[in-house]
Amino acid sequence: MVKLDKIYTRGGDHGETSLGDGARVAKSAARVVALGEVDEANAAIGLARLDSETHADAILMRIQNDLFDLGADLCMPIKDNEGSPALRIVQSQVDWLEQRIDDITTALPPLASFVLPAGSPAATRLHFARTVVRRAERAVVHLLETPDEAVNRLVLIYLNRLSDLLFVLARAANGMGEADVLWVPAASRNG
Numbered sequence: 001m002v003k004l005d006k007i008y009t010r011g012g013d014h015g016e017t018s019l020g021d022g023a024r025v026a027k028s029a030a031r032v033v034a035l036g037e038v039d040e041a042n043a044a045i046g047l048a049r050l051d052s053e054t055h056a057d058a059i060l061m062r063i064q065n066d067l068f069d070l071g072a073d074l075c076m077p078i079k080d081n082e083g084s085p086a087l088r089i090v091q092s093q094v095d096w097l098e099q100r101i102d103d104i105t106t107a108l109p110p111l112a113s114f115v116l117p118a119g120s121p122a123a124t125r126l127h128f129a130r131t132v133v134r135r136a137e138r139a140v141v142h143l144l145e146t147p148d149e150a151v152n153r154l155v156l157i158y159l160n161r162l163s164d165l166l167f168v169l170a171r172a173a174n175g176m177g178e179a180d181v182l183w184v185p186a187a188s189r190n191g
Contacts, residue, residue: 020076037136042067044129051122078150089154097161104168118181119174126170
């Protein structure tokens with residue numbers, strides 16, 4: 001269990017931080033950037049919870065906890081001989097997201113256009129959280145492309161599914177899609 005006796009350590013005052021294995025790295029390192037993006041995504045989901053109905057709030061609360069697991073996964077670089085009890089995202093967490101997506105999608109009307117990130121306050125916050133998760137996903141892709149960096153591939157898959165779940169939750173928050181604001185291509189070209 002985590003125990004914090006002191007909030008500031010002065011360890012980062014020179015632009016470095018420690019990973020879970022104790023390694024010191026620059027705060028601009030791809031792994032640290034990815035961690036920061038995941039943290040921001042978690043905060044955006046916290047904002048989305050302010051307007052969420054009970055069922056969606058329970059889903060989002062579980063996701064916030066999973067994102068801490070995901071952060072723990074990212075902060076412990078994978079070693080060739082990994083036998084440590086490092087906390088890693090597992091397939092069952094991805095499966096859970098997929099099941100929620102399927103459950104919600106079956107109750108939504110099919111789409112005939114792209115959905116703008118608008119509508120009710122709850123839907124708009126969920127759309128915002130979705131875009132922040134997409135940014136975190138791009139940061140993890142960058143980390144995966146970084147030489148000498150090993151990452152649990154399920155981290156990327158989890159974030160990809162999470163953005164999809166946030167999209168369908170936003171549609172559900174828009175009156176089960178009835179109040180979705182649809183994109184009208186070239187709507188403002190002629191005046």
